[in-house]
Amino acid sequence: MLWLKACPRCQGDLLLQADTYGSYIACIQCGHTLQPEQEKRLALSLRELPRKRPVTATKVA
Numbered sequence: 001m002l003w004l005k006a007c008p009r010c011q012g013d014l015l016l017q018a019d020t021y022g023s024y025i026a027c028i029q030c031g032h033t034l035q036p037e038q039e040k041r042l043a044l045s046l047r048e049l050p051r052k053r054p055v056t057a058t059k060v061a
């Protein structure tokens with residue numbers, strides 16, 4: 001996964017990477033690695049993207 005211009009340090013592009021210790025998010029440009037707290041915030045911002053209305057909201061007349 002890739003987050004464009006989302007690096008808190010240099011506004012570079014963040015890339016989801018993985019090694020033997022697990023997955024982490026790091027900046028391609030400056031190598032800055034996100035703290036777990038920052039990763040959580042990033043995931044949250046993804047979830048807040050506009051989406052279609054839930055289909056369960058339809059009226060039953």
Ligand SMILES: [Zn+2]
Nearest residue numbers: 007010027030
């Ligand atoms: Zn950066």
